[in-house]
Amino acid sequence: MNPKDLGTKAANTWCPGCGNFAILNAIKPVIAELDEEGLVPVENVVLVSGIGCHAKIVDYVNANSFYTIHGRTIPVATGIKLANPDLTVICFAGDGDAYAEGLDHLIFAAKRNVDITTIIHDNRVYGLTTGQYTPTSPSGFKGRSTPAGLEVPPINPLEIVFASGGTFIARGYSHGIELLKDVFREAILHRGFSFVDVLQVCATFFNLYEYYNERVYALEEHDPQDAARAEEKMREWDYNSDGSIPLGIFYKKEDATFGDNFVKYRSKISDLEGAIKKTMEGYI
Numbered sequence: 001m002n003p004k005d006l007g008t009k010a011a012n013t014w015c016p017g018c019g020n021f022a023i024l025n026a027i028k029p030v031i032a033e034l035d036e037e038g039l040v041p042v043e044n045v046v047l048v049s050g051i052g053c054h055a056k057i058v059d060y061v062n063a064n065s066f067y068t069i070h071g072r073t074i075p076v077a078t079g080i081k082l083a084n085p086d087l088t089v090i091c092f093a094g095d096g097d098a099y100a101e102g103l104d105h106l107i108f109a110a111k112r113n114v115d116i117t118t119i120i121h122d123n124r125v126y127g128l129t130t131g132q133y134t135p136t137s138p139s140g141f142k143g144r145s146t147p148a149g150l151e152v153p154p155i156n157p158l159e160i161v162f163a164s165g166g167t168f169i170a171r172g173y174s175h176g177i178e179l180l181k182d183v184f185r186e187a188i189l190h191r192g193f194s195f196v197d198v199l200q201v202c203a204t205f206f207n208l209y210e211y212y213n214e215r216v217y218a219l220e221e222h223d224p225q226d227a228a229r230a231e232e233k234m235r236e237w238d239y240n241s242d243g244s245i246p247l248g249i250f251y252k253k254e255d256a257t258f259g260d261n262f263v264k265y266r267s268k269i270s271d272l273e274g275a276i277k278k279t280m281e282g283y284i
């Protein structure tokens with residue numbers, strides 16, 4: 001399959017220079033490649049998006065898709081996966097979507113190890129509503145709702161997902177499409193909850209290209225199975241400092257998925273029901 005076959009006729013309304021283009025241009029070849037290799041047939045792919053500029057991505061990819069409401073991409077994606085485990089579910093969410101309204105869903109998906117891929121378009125601003133601060137906006141951020149500068153520090157989403165039990169944790173940048181492709185491919189093939197925070201620049205309301213270009217670097221000779229080292233790397237940049245910003249796969253671990261545990265639980269319930277039935281029969 002050619003990535004061009006995944007294009008649609010929908011008019012693209014993202015601003016020129018928006019980092020969302022890089023995510024779109026990275027995910028299409030990965031979906032096409034996985035289909036071509038017979039690893040993930042395109043008809044089994046379901047894209048889920050939330051509310052925000054990012055959400056339009058599902059209009060621009062010719063695959064099964066589902067638009068959800070704000071902050072609820074992950075529970076919808078979880079339901080789709082549980083209903084049909086043969087599907088490959090890729091969830092797109094913004095930083096406002098996933099780290100504000102939907103933070104509890106993110107934590108629980110990581111804790112349960114739901115077998116879905118979550119890609120966050122983390123532009124650190126509410127772009128669609130013209131520039132309010134989000135949980136990852138840095139201190140001092142001046143926007144529509146904080147004209148004098150934000151007084152609270154940002155969260156580090158990688159650390160939150162790690163602390164919640166996430167089994168695949170990565171960071172990409174919208175000015176590095178080859179790295180994005182590699183990370184997306186690995187994330188989709190990972191069995192379990194895979195989380196990719198993409199530093200996706202909002203060219204209109206929070207243009208951080210220069211800031212990131214001076215600081216990002218790709219992780220090399222890093223063992224993603226070394227949990228202590230992974231945590232150290234996640235803390236290297238706290239979303240507020242002037243430190244260097246590592247990109248790539250920080251952490252990866254194999255573990256039972258929510259689906260595996262759900263099947264186990266159902267079988268225990270059946271055993272329990274059988275035992276209760278037998279006991280009751282003794283009284284009748």
Ligand code: SF4
Pocket residue numbers: 013014015017018019020053054123127128201202203204205
């Ligand atoms: Fe992209 Fe920002 Fe424009 Fe939204 S407002 S399309 S995030 S550049």
